[in-house]
Amino acid sequence: GAVVSQHPSRVICKSGTSVKIECRSLDFQATTMFWYRQFPKQSLMLMATSNEGSKATYEQGVEKDKFLINHASLTLSTLTVTSAHPEDSSFYICSARDPGSGDNSPLHFGNGTRLTVT
């Protein structure tokens, strides 16, 4: 079945540094990938939609200059948290849909990245 791989699974960084998270579709090509964030005991909140070869679409309230998204190929999207602060500590998850599975195929998720900013 469709597999989405996310790396790293866990990262601890100091305040003010930047962190890059990679999301790869392993056995399908994804023109669109979705980045979510989950705070403890909360739902998964969509941050942005990553579009291959064009600019990402950000949800309201998400700073595009802080959360840089690059979707340079059909199998790779990256999320860079720039100048991270403790309030950016969260669980970040990427997802993609296998277009070969039909219009109503489900989103497949990576295993997420636990970011802790100290």
Next chain:
Amino acid sequence: DQQVKQNSPSLSVQEGRISILNCDYTNSMFDYFLWYKKYPAEGPTFLISISSIKDKNEDGRFTVFLNKSAKHLSLHIVPSQPGDSAVYFCAASARSGYALNFGKGTSLLVTP
């Protein structure tokens, strides 16, 4: 603005019995609904889905029911097994191929 709501944060069920997880939504444009299962520190895993043209979809021990007039769906797991213990998220989208809106999840505990 939470468009998908799971009002029960937790549920405990005895092994072998039926687990019923509920979900309500507010956006009448939603036409595709899914249930995901999630373990701690992992991404959600797709379980079962239903489109708005159906009112029931069954896959093994898992059945999803959709009541469009009530804007309500439910996931039935029968018989429940200890391995089913996880957080279950209800999700919905307004159009095929679009991002999903998630509820806050219901933590299911199946006891032996």
